Amino acid sequence: MxxxxxxxxxxxxxxxxxxxxxxxxxxxxxxxxxxxxxxxxxxxxxxxxxxxxxxxxxxxxxxxxxxxxxxxxxxxxxxxxxxxxxxxxxxxxxxxxxxxxxxxxxxxxxxxxxxxxxxxxxxxxxxxxxxxxxxxxxxxxxxxxxxxxxxxxxxxxxxxxxxxxxxxxxxxxxxxxxxxxxxxxxxxxxxxxxxxxxxxxxxxxxxxxxxxxxxxxxxxxxxxxxxxxxxxxxxxxxxxxxxQCRCSRERATDSLAFFGPDERQDMVAGGGQEVVCHWCNEHYQITPGEIAALDAPDVRAQA
CATH class of the missing domain: 3.55.30.10 (Hsp33 domain)
Structure with missing residues (x-):
């Protein structure tokens, strides 16, 4: 913005x-x-x-x-x-x-x-x-x-x-x-x-x-x-x-972890996902690579 x-x-x-x-x-x-x-x-x-x-x-x-x-x-x-x-x-x-x-x-x-x-x-x-x-x-x-x-x-x-x-x-x-x-x-x-x-x-x-x-x-x-x-x-x-909002690109990306794996795959296939913070109306364009990383083994191990 x-x-x-x-x-x-x-x-x-x-x-x-x-x-x-x-x-x-x-x-x-x-x-x-x-x-x-x-x-x-x-x-x-x-x-x-x-x-x-x-x-x-x-x-x-x-x-x-x-x-x-x-x-x-x-x-x-x-x-x-x-x-x-x-x-x-x-x-x-x-x-x-x-x-x-x-x-x-x-x-x-x-x-x-x-x-x-x-x-x-x-x-x-x-x-x-x-x-x-x-x-x-x-x-x-x-x-x-x-x-x-x-x-x-x-x-x-x-x-x-x-x-x-x-x-x-x-x-x-x-x-x-x-x-x-x-x-x-x-x-x-x-x-x-x-x-x-x-x-x-x-x-x-x-x-x-x-x-x-x-x-x-x-x-x-x-x-x-x-x-x-x-x-x-x-x-x-x-x-x-x-x-000043508490949102960030990292938090916007992490929020997609609440969706199921199949839903995230649809986001990847669709070219990514937009996340909008309701507090400040900031728009974050999350890339397919960032979404796919949520399902990487090291990420799952830390969850």
Whole structure:
């Protein structure tokens, strides 16, 4: 696939209110634009997957214990988009896809905004799976509360993880491409006061549309607006974030081992086999020789 000329995305971290609030934010503009191009997403599907990609990256940091921690966020609604899946890693890698990338809905007449909840559906389930190397995955889930995704993620954190949090997610397209995208989570830490929580709630309400904030301010300024009067202390360095899949040509070839020998022989006779990664839509053309090697005696001995 072509190399995409897209500005870098990044993650910022900080604390506020003497460490009783944890703040994590992501500028996911290039990540969401790459997802849009790779999956050929409709405008509303871009917004839905973009919000989910941002959320998965932030959840990997909020819930992860190690730099290699991964979080799989799956949303299954009753809307025409079908399911959404995104995987974020604490090291900034993100990938994801939707069931129906071309699905779309008209702009909502009530407010002139993209109908993300209509596309996702307001009835369904949000599930979060923590993926740790050398450990059993753990999954928690909640019912969808709105289909707008930010509210759903906040409800999950409060209900399943017992982590009260403010969650903001947004995607803005302009000129046929993603102009700004990102997300913010402000997590209540042990010892947080009611006064601090009320001030945070007032700040979030005063901010208005998160997408509009992404358009008008830098990511650091968005964090400052969310924690106004609460003494934000932001990390001095940003963490790079990127759309990066875990697929490879080797893994694509190995996946053909799940077919029977006769099926693989048909692939060899047909001139090879194309394998498509559903996570990133990368196409791998596997040659007859590579397929035949799967049945070689030394390969079988290692299986």
């Amino acid at each position: 072509q190399v995409l000329d897209i500005p870098a995305s990044y993650i910022l971290r900080g604390t506020a209110a003497s460490g009783t609030l944890r703040v994590v934010a992501i500028d996911a503009t290039n990540i969401v634009e790459e997802a849009r191009l790779r999956h050929r997403l409709s405008k509303t599907a871009t917004a839905a997957l973009g919000r989910t990609l941002s959320a998965s990256a932030l959840l990997a940091i909020i819930l992860g214990k190690k730099i290699d921690s991964r979080v799989n966020l799956r949303i299954q609604g009753d809307g025409p988009l079908g399911f959404i899946v995104a995987e974020g890693s604490a090291d900034g890698r993100v990938r994801g896809y939707v069931r129906q990338p071309g699905a779309d809905l008209p702009i909502r007449e009530s407010d002139g905004k993209l109908d993300v909840s209509g596309l996702v559906g307001k009835t369904g389930e949000l599930a979060v799976t923590r993926l740790l190397d050398n450990a059993e995955p753990w999954t928690g889930s909640v019912e969808l509360v709105s289909g707008e995704l930010a509210e759903d993620v906040a409800y999950y954190l409060a209900s399943s993880e017992q982590i009260p949090s403010a969650v903001q997610l947004g995607v803005y397209e302009e000129g046929g491409r993603v102009a700004r995208a990102g997300g913010l989570i402000v997590q209540a830490m042990p010892g947080v006061s009611d006064k601090t929580l009320k001030a945070l709630e007032a700040n979030i309400a005063a901010m208005g549309s998160f997408t509009d904030n992404l358009r008008r301010y830098s990511l650091l300024e968005v964090m400052e607006r969310a924690t106004q009067g609460l003494d934000l202390v932001a990390a001095s360095e940003a963490q790079a974030a990127r759309f």
